[in-house]
Amino acid sequence: MSARGALAEISASKELLANLTLRELRGKYKRTALGWGWSLLNPLALMATYSLVFSVLLRIEPPPGKDGLTSYPLFLLCALLPWTFVSNTMTGAMESLLQNANLIKKTYFRREILVVATVLSFLVSFGTEMAVLALAFLIVGSMVVPWLPGVALLMALLTLFASGLALLLAVVNVYFRDARYLVGIALQLWFYASPILYPIAYVNENLPGWAASLYEANPMVGFVESFRDLLYVQQAPPLATVGYLVVVSAGVFALGAWCFSRLEGRLAEEL
Amino acid sequence: MSSASPAVVVDAVSKRFRVYHERNQSLKAAVMRGGRARYEEFWALRDVSLEVPVGTTFGLIGHNGSGKSTLLKCMARILRPDSGRITVTGSMSALLELGAGFHPELSGRDNVYLNGSILGLSRRELDERFDDIVEFAGLGQFIDTPVKNYSSGMYVRLGFSIAIHVEPDVLLVDEVLAVGDEAFQQRCTEKFADLKYEGRTVVLVSHALDSVRQLCDRAAWLEHGRLKDVGPPGDLLDEYVGGQRAERSTVETGGSRWGLGGARIDKVELLRPDGTPTTVARTGDSVLVRLHYTSTARIEQPVFALEIHHSSGVQVSAPNTWEARKVPDVLPPAGVVELRVDRLLLVPGVYHLSASVGDPYGRQIQDYRHHALRFSVMHGKPRESTGLVSLGGVWTLREPGAQEVRDTA
Ligand SMILES: Nc1ncnc2c1ncn2[C@@H]1O[C@H](COP(=O)(O)OP(=O)(O)OP(=O)(O)O)[C@@H](O)[C@H]1O
Ligand SMILES: [Mg+2]
Numbered sequence: 001m002s003a004r005g006a007l008a009e010i011s012a013s014k015e016l017l018a019n020l021t022l023r024e025l026r027g028k029y030k031r032t033a034l035g036w037g038w039s040l041l042n043p044l045a046l047m048a049t050y051s052l053v054f055s056v057l058l059r060i061e062p063p064p065g066k067d068g069l070t071s072y073p074l075f076l077l078c079a080l081l082p083w084t085f086v087s088n089t090m091t092g093a094m095e096s097l098l099q100n101a102n103l104i105k106k107t108y109f110r111r112e113i114l115v116v117a118t119v120l121s122f123l124v125s126f127g128t129e130m131a132v133l134a135l136a137f138l139i140v141g142s143m144v145v146p147w148l149p150g151v152a153l154l155m156a157l158l159t160l161f162a163s164g165l166a167l168l169l170a171v172v173n174v175y176f177r178d179a180r181y182l183v184g185i186a187l188q189l190w191f192y193a194s195p196i197l198y199p200i201a202y203v204n205e206n207l208p209g210w211a212a213s214l215y216e217a218n219p220m221v222g223f224v225e226s227f228r229d230l231l232y233v234q235q236a237p238p239l240a241t242v243g244y245l246v247v248v249s250a251g252v253f254a255l256g257a258w259c260f261s262r263l264e265g266r267l268a269e270e271l
Numbered sequence: 272m273s274s275a276s277p278a279v280v281v282d283a284v285s286k287r288f289r290v291y292h293e294r295n296q297s298l299k300a301a302v303m304r305g306g307r308a309r310y311e312e313f314w315a316l317r318d319v320s321l322e323v324p325v326g327t328t329f330g331l332i333g334h335n336g337s338g339k340s341t342l343l344k345c346m347a348r349i350l351r352p353d354s355g356r357i358t359v360t361g362s363m364s365a366l367l368e369l370g371a372g373f374h375p376e377l378s379g380r381d382n383v384y385l386n387g388s389i390l391g392l393s394r395r396e397l398d399e400r401f402d403d404i405v406e407f408a409g410l411g412q413f414i415d416t417p418v419k420n421y422s423s424g425m426y427v428r429l430g431f432s433i434a435i436h437v438e439p440d441v442l443l444v445d446e447v448l449a450v451g452d453e454a455f456q457q458r459c460t461e462k463f464a465d466l467k468y469e470g471r472t473v474v475l476v477s478h479a480l481d482s483v484r485q486l487c488d489r490a491a492w493l494e495h496g497r498l499k500d501v502g503p504p505g506d507l508l509d510e511y512v513g514g515q516r517a518e519r520s521t522v523e524t525g526g527s528r529w530g531l532g533g534a535r536i537d538k539v540e541l542l543r544p545d546g547t548p549t550t551v552a553r554t555g556d557s558v559l560v561r562l563h564y565t566s567t568a569r570i571e572q573p574v575f576a577l578e579i580h581h582s583s584g585v586q587v588s589a590p591n592t593w594e595a596r597k598v599p600d601v602l603p604p605a606g607v608v609e610l611r612v613d614r615l616l617l618v619p620g621v622y623h624l625s626a627s628v629g630d631p632y633g634r635q636i637q638d639y640r641h642h643a644l645r646f647s648v649m650h651g652k653p654r655e656s657t658g659l660v661s662l663g664g665v666w667t668l669r670e671p672g673a674q675e676v677r678d679t680a
Contacts, residue, residue, distance in 0.1 A: 015388045015391075015392075015393055015394065016388040016389055018388075019384060019385055019388045020385075023374075023377070023381070023385065027376070100374075102372045102373065102374065102375075103372035103374070103389070104349075104372070105349065105367075105372065106349070106365075106367050106372030107347075107349070107365070107372040107386070107389045107390075108347055108348040108349050108365070108389075109389045265351040266351070268344070268349045268350055269288060269289075269350060
C-alpha cells in the first residue's frame with residue numbers, strides 16, 4: 001500500500017476508533033439504573049470486601065506510607081485498580097473480535113482498532129478510578145499532586161503492556177476458543193502471584209532468595225510496586241524496575257502486534 | 272488517477288478455504304489430534320485475473336458456489352488471497368451479501384454513524400449526508416429502532432444507502448437487488464445509472480441476469496473458482512444461459528438446417544431502426560428481421576416464415592408471408608425479405624429465431640434454419656417481466672367521479 005494510502009487509513013481510523021470506544025463505553029452500562037455509577041461502585045465493593053477479610057480478619061499490616069500514613073484500603077487500591085484494568089482488558093479483548101464478527105465479516109478496517117477500542121474504554125474507567133483514588137489521598141491529607149504526572153506516565157506504560165496482551169489474546173481466542181478459560185485460570189493465579197492484597201515484604205521474608213527473584217520477574221510486581229511508590233509512599237520507583245517495565249511492555253506489545261498481524265488475515269473466515 | 276489505469280486489477284488471485292472435518296476449536300480436540308486441526312483445503316478461487324476499467328459497471332456471474340462472493344470479499348480486503356494481488360485505485364465501499372456489518376443492538380442511526388466511520392467519513396460529513404441516507408433507504412421513523420428489528424429488505428436498503436452515500440470511487444455490491452422490493456430495485460437501477468454517469472466504478476454480483484444485461488458494460492463468468500470468460504455482457508450471458516455462444520447477427524454457422532436446397536436462406540439478421548445488426552433489444556423497440564436468400568431452382572409461390580421461440584421452448588410467434596398475402600409467383604434468384612416490427616412486445620428473456628422458405632402448405636421446405644439467431648430482450652416500455660408477451664397496454668387509475676389520476680404510459 002502506498003504511504004498516502006496508509007496515512008489516509010490511519011486518519012480515517014481515528015474517527016472510527018473514537019466511535020467504537022464510545023460504543024463500548026455506552027454499551028457497558030446501558031439500560032442499568034446506576035449507569036456509570038457501577039464503574040466506581042465495583043472497585044469500592046471489592047475494596048470493602050478485601051479490606052474486611054485481609055485487614056480486619058487476617059490482620060495484614062500495610063507498610064507505612066508517606067508521613068506514617070497506614071491505610072489498608074488506600075494501600076490496596078494503589079495495586080487493585082491497575083490490576084483490574086489489566087485483567088478487564090484481557091477478558092474484554094478476548095470477546096472484542098467475537099462480538100464484532102459481523103463487522104469483520106462485512107467491512108474492512110484495521111482489525112486492531114476493535115481491540116484498541118476495548119483497551120481505551122477500560123482505560124477511561126481506569127482513569128476515572130485513579131482520579132477518585134487521588135482525591136481520596138488528598139482527603140486524608142496526603143499531598144499526592146506532584147506525583148500525578150509520574151502516575152500518568154506509568155499508566156501509559158501499563159496501557160502499552162495491556163494492549164500487547166489484548167492483541168495477542170484477542171486473535172488467539174478466535175482460533176482457539178479454549179483460550180478464554182485458560183486465561184480465566186491464569187488470571188486467578190496471577191492475581192495472587194502479585195503483591196496486591198499483601199505487602200511485597202511478606203514474599204521476601206517467607207520465600208528463599210531464588211524464588212523471590214523469580215517472583216519479581218512478574219511484570220505486575222513491578223507495576224504494582226511502582227504505583228504504590230508513587231501514590232502511597234510518594235517516592236520515585238527504582239530506576240531498574242522502571243527500565244525492566246519499559247523493556248517488558250515494549251516486548252509484550254511488539255509480540256502482541258506481531259501475532260495479531262500474522263493471524264488476522266484469516267479472521268473473516270474463522271469467525 | 273489516470274483514466275487509463277483500471278480501477279480494480281485482479282492479478283492471478285487464488286483463495287483457499289479450510290474445510291474442517293470437525294469444527295472443534297477446543298483444547299481436548301486439539302490434544303486428541305496431536306495439536307493440528309484436521310481440515311481439507313478447498314480452492315474457492317484459482318488463478319483469477321481480470322481488470323475492471325475505471326467508470327465501468329462490471330458484472331460477476333456464475334453458479335452458486337462458483338466464488339463470486341469470495342472474489343468480491345478479496346477485493347474488499349475482507350479476505351486475504353493466498354496468492355496473487357488485488358489493487359484497487361481510489362476509495363472503495365462494499366455491500367456484501369445480507370447487508371452491511373450492522374450491530375444488531377444499535378439503532379439504525381448509530382449504525383449509520385458507525386458504518387460511515389468505518390468507510391472513512393468524518394462525523395461532520397455524516398451529519399451532512401444523514402438525511403439523504405435515510406431518505407434513500409426509505410426508513411422514516413424506523414431509523415431510531417434497533418436494526419435487529421428490521422426486515423431483511425430494510426437492512427439491505429440501509430446498507431446500500433450508506434454504501435453509495437460515501438461516494439466511493441469503487442462500489443462493490445453483492446446480490447442486494449434480490450432482497451429489495453420493486454420500488455427499491457428501480458431506485459437502485461437509477462442510482463447505478465447515476466454512478467456510471469459520475470464516472471464511478473461498480474462491481475456487481477448478481478443472479479438477476481436481466482439486471483446484469485441492463486446495467487453492466489462488462490461481465491466476468493466464474494466457474495468452480497476459475498475465470499471462464501470476460502467480455503461484454505450480451506454474449507457472455509447468452510453463453511451462460513444457453514451454455515453455448517450465440518451466433519452473431521450475421522449467421523454463417525450454428526443452428527441446424529434442413530430442406531431441399533432449391534433456395535437457401537444465407538443470412539438472418541436482427542436490425543435496429545438505424546440498420547445496425549444487433550442481438551439485444553428492449554420491449555417496445557422497433558426492429559427489423561432481414562433474411563437474405565439465393566435460389567438455384569424455380570420455386571413457385573415461395574413462402575417465408577419465421578418462428579420465435581422463448582428459451583424455455585415455447586413458441587411465441589410465427590409470422591409468415593402466406594397469411595400476410597405477400598407471395599410472389601416465382602422466387603427471384605436472390606434478394607432479401609424483411610419483417611418490420613414496430614413494437615417488439617416480447618418480455619425480457621432470451622429468444623431464438625428460426626426462418627424457413629418453402630411452399631404454402633409446408634410440404635416442400637427448401638431451407639429451414641432452426642434457431643438461426645439468438646437474441647435477448649431487456650426491460651423497456653412497457654415494463655413487464657413475466658408472461659410470454661406484453662400486450663402493450665396502458666394503465667390508468669381513477670378515483671370514482673374524479674378526473675384521471677395517473678397515466679403511466
Ligand atoms: N469461510 C468459508 N470457509 C469455507 N468455505 C467457504 C467459506 N466461504 C465460502 N466458502 C466456499 O467457497 C465457495 C465459493 O463461495 P462463494 O460464496 O464465493 O460463492 P458464490 O459464487 O458467491 O455463490 P452464491 O451464488 O451462492 O452466492 C463455496 O463452495 C463455499 O462453500
Ligand atoms: Mg455469493
